Amino acid sequence: MSAAREVLLKVDGLRKHFPAKTGLLSRGVKVLAVDGVSFSIHEGETLGLVGESGCGKSTTGKLILRLLDPTEGQVEWRGRRIEQLTRAEMRPVRRELQAVFQDPYASLNPRMRAADIVAEPLRNYESLGAGEVRTRTANLFERVGLRADQLLKYPYEFSGGQRQRIGIARALALRPSLIVCDEPVSALDVSVQAQVINLLMDLQAELNLSYLFIAHDLAVVEHISHRVAVMYLGKIVEIAPKQTIFTQPQHPYTVALLEAVPVPDPTRRKQRRALGGDVPSPIDPPSGCRFHTRCPHVEQRCRREEPPLQEVSPGQWVACHLRQPVA
Amino acid sequence: MSPTWQRFRDAFRRHPTAIAGAVVLVAMVLIALFAPWLATSDPQALSPIQRLKQPSNGHWFGTDMLGRDVYSRVIFGSRISLTVGAAVAALSITLGLVIGLVTGFVRWVDATVMRVMDGLMSIPSVLLAIALMALTKASVGNVIVAITLAEVPRVVRLVRSLVLSLREQPYVEAAIATGTRLPLILLRHILPNTLAPLLVQGTYICASAMITEAILSFIGAGTPPNVPSWGNIMAEARSMFQLASYLIFFPGAFLSVTVLAVNMLGDGMRDALDPRLARRM
């Protein structure tokens, strides 16, 4: 991304540790859900955040939205530190920083009508007359591809894809600059996914929105992102522009992840062996490089020392001992 | 139509018993309201020469040991029982809701309040009500308060668990993310989703309170003796059971039928909220 674009969000050394609830012997044992994450997002850009279950990507999203408080680290919005703000101080920031959630069934209050769900942010912040709230809500509805005559229906009367559109309309209500999308299409059918992905991309072009797009589906992330960060056990192992990360991945985990994705082309069946082992638990992560227990290129150094995130090619940062940083 | 009302409507269609219960309950309420017109005589009117007469044309349910018309006493008794049932249900739900909402959200209050509630719940509710009544004089108002206090802890526990699970719902997170303040979150997102289960619980509390009132009156710890509650009527007839079983039968029958009706209604409503049903939709 060109450096001329403003940095909207900057995250530095973010950590979130949860106390583990595993019974009597759990004193002091922590789940290191997010353990040192840093990245920034520019205006009009989509940063994709991928990883498998337990990697901490959803927790990162919640930390940015201040739905959870970080154990350590900094979050900056337009240059201003926000991780320690009180609830009241966060309110003006929330206008610009909105969210779309994964579950189209549970992210809408089943007892509220669609119009009220979309209007809630408007009512929270602006003292508008009832007529104007109605107009703006109807406009939002239409912009996400729903009909205004459906405004008074309840969530159960809509399909999954339509509910997700309502969630997007709600996120757009305050004209935010950045939307954190936490697995927004994972629960949808393939053909509906396409509709929602297209919608998000159209809105980005139209409104100059930025997205933090959290997902586990690499193909979707590739399609919608400008830059991509790969997480493993609470840390970012690689972050690079889309073109680079999908054609020249440098971290062994990224390579394994890309190899594992089934390709819808029967002439290109997998010849290589799948990555072995299971995803380790974030309660007791491996020493040194967290990936060393499954890495096909593991060396002694990897077991002892944690590799720092270093730039190995323009814009591409990798945390691996085996890659040489650009001088 | 709101999803809750739709579910209630569908559940009632499936459960004719719930409708039967509702009908009987409405009939009882009408009886209570129109008691002065339905009674054939003054429930307090003594007539010693008419003592212990079997049910007959003049006295449909017979007379008691003081010559009072049992039918009229039973009709007026419905007022007491229904009032106690409804009042206890309403008060305990309201009080339990307020306490439960607060404990669900404020951690330090939660710890102390729940320990108190646990303590109260460890005493069987009837005994607790008796103990509370022993501290004051007998009156309908005091009976209501005593039974309410005994029922509140269970409501608090229900509300608290509802609040704890609702708090984690994504739509609550979404509300926080869109800048909704805490009081509005409670009012708009948490509260409406607790009302339906509380309504169901309320019907059960109503039934339980009516029986508790009867028990209290039966052992003399409830409504004052001159007030004709169903429990009192049965209490006074304790020693006469062999001679005049009708004295216990009629108020007992009315009590049973009312409690049964309330329970059937409550079952139908609970069925409406059963998550298994929700899946079938």
Place this chain on the structure above:
Amino acid sequence: MTALLHVQDLKTRFFMRDGVIRAVDGVSFSMAAGETLAIVGESGCGKSVTSLSILRLIASPPGRIVGGKILFEGRDLLALTEDEMRAIRGDAISMIFQEPMTSLNPALTIGWQIAESLVLHRGLSKADAMTKAVEMLHKVRMPEPVRRARQYPHELSGGMRQRVMIAMALACSPRLLLADEPTTALDVTIQAQILELMRELASETGAAIILITHDLGVVAEMAQRVVVMYAGRKVEEAPVEQLFAHPRHPYTSGLLGSMPHLGHSLQDRSVKRLVEIPGMVPSLREEHPGCLFAPRCPNAIARCLQEVPPLAAHGAGHSAACWNPMV
């Protein structure tokens, strides 16, 4: 060559309070021994109900198989008694499910759950069955099989539980394995392991596999032939290379176009839109004249809304139900 399985005009309905759901509405296909057939479609298309119908596991009420024949090795499964079916389940035909946690009994050790079918179907003693169970765990590449056999489902990761399910299903060397979305709930690297395992076991044991999925990538990896279902009906059937290279039915073509796949958006710099299939799947409760896909179809002609298209041949083993197929 006689087919291992011949499903003929299968019709399964669910009789609900507010209407009848035509979950499977006249589906036919055949399978030879040892081949892998994928049934692909989105949610609600009837693919899961088809496999449950084959094993007669449809909850009745409210469901019922109302028509058709299911010929397995020449016998019509729909004409057998429940006892005869029970002898077949777990023995000649096995099934593995999507969510291993709910399909495994949390109160029994996994070794015993595998051994159970051996005791039931092969009459082995408990000790012999447990020995064989450990062998099966070894076969599904479970690390430390002896120790694991004594563990309970909650002590295992998702990938391991799915291996247990596969071990259970293959314990009695079935001739047909029904796999209903076996990897949907798993992380992508674990999915790759499980798919690799299934491919190897299929060729080792010679079992035929019906693989039910919504993921066209998995189809391309695993299947030799594919059946595409839409709203309870079969719309296309083809050898896998044919399906991807020359889909004839507009729904198949739309599905292929609406899926983002890796490398797809890297080719040129312009922002690519995914192919959208507008609208929604029709309700299965209502009767619709004509082709069920017509309201959403870019190729729809007048005839489509009036007459149901029959399956027409488009080459060897390739058929599609369309009046105006893709060229």
